[in-house]
Amino acid sequence: MNETNSPCYLENQFLIAMPRMEDSYFANTVTYLWRHNDEGALGIVINKPLEACVADIFAELEIECSIEDGPFREEAVLAGGPVERDKGFIIHDARKSWESSISITEEISICTSKSILEDIANGNGPENYLIALGCAGWEAGQLEREIITNAWLTVPADPALIFSSDYKNKTQRAASILGVDLQQLAPAAGHS
Numbered sequence: 001m002n003e004t005n006s007p008c009y010l011e012n013q014f015l016i017a018m019p020r021m022e023d024s025y026f027a028n029t030v031t032y033l034w035r036h037n038d039e040g041a042l043g044i045v046i047n048k049p050l051e052a053c054v055a056d057i058f059a060e061l062e063i064e065c066s067i068e069d070g071p072f073r074e075e076a077v078l079a080g081g082p083v084e085r086d087k088g089f090i091i092h093d094a095r096k097s098w099e100s101s102i103s104i105t106e107e108i109s110i111c112t113s114k115s116i117l118e119d120i121a122n123g124n125g126p127e128n129y130l131i132a133l134g135c136a137g138w139e140a141g142q143l144e145r146e147i148i149t150n151a152w153l154t155v156p157a158d159p160a161l162i163f164s165s166d167y168k169n170k171t172q173r174a175a176s177i178l179g180v181d182l183q184q185l186a187p188a189a190g191h192s
Contacts, residue, residue: 009036010143012105014161014174015043016153019182025082030174031136032091032162033154034104041138044089044110046130046162047170049076054131057088058121061114065121072121076167080132089135090116091162092126107159128163153180 015031031043055072058065065072080089090111094103100113119125138146146152155177161170175182 010041010154011036012108012157014155014157014177015143016155016171016174016182018150018153021151026136028171030161030170031081032157034091034102034108034110036143038140040140041143043136044080044091044130044132045078045136046080046091046132047167048079049167050079050133052077052133054120057117057131061117063114063118063121067121067123069121075131076165078130078132078167080134081136083135083137085134087134088112088117089132090129091132092116092129093159093163096126108157108162128159130163153178 010033013033013036015033017026017029021027026045028047029045030047031045033041033043035042053073054075054077055065055069057063057077058069058072079085092101092109092111094101094105094107094109097103097109098111098113098116098119101109101111101116103109116125116129117131120129143152147154153175155174158174158177161173164170164173166173172182
């Protein structure tokens with residue numbers, strides 16, 4: 001096959017909602033795209049904190065902490081997307097893996113197992129992690145169409161930004177990887 005016709009997938013990229021994003025769920029968000037192929041795409045919004053904290057997740061799942069749970073009361077749980085909102089997704093550093101860990105890069109894995117939460121509660125979890133309820137999904141070709149219509153800006157993912165708790169500034173920080181100031185972009189962008 002000719003290389004110019006080979007697909008270009010965006011795994012391990014950030015999708016940054018452009019200022020014109022009309023979907024209220026995704027407005028001002030950064031989504032970590034962890035799967036993208038000819039069947040579609042999956043991602044997790046990494047800057048939309050819920051009212052719940054990690055300690056609430058432990059209580060809901062009846063996970064006991066063997067360490068003081070104070071820090072877990074400070075850690076937000078994120079709204080990862082409008083799909084499977086009752087399912088937990090844990091993005092974690094890849095130094096260790098759990099039963100359902102999927103390696104995305106040498107630095108990043110994603111897991112849906114309760115065992116990782118138990119290890120986090122007992123101080124044996126990953127050093128860096130983010131817990132989200134739900135994910136974002138696109139059917140085959142849908143994300144590509146949205147990118148063509150300027151709904152998203154794509155940029156290579158930065159693990160430090162994924163795990164940052166500065167949710168308010170993640171969108172602009174992700175855009176600044178490309179040297180873009182989202183405040184300077186017109187809401188209705190055109191094509192050349």
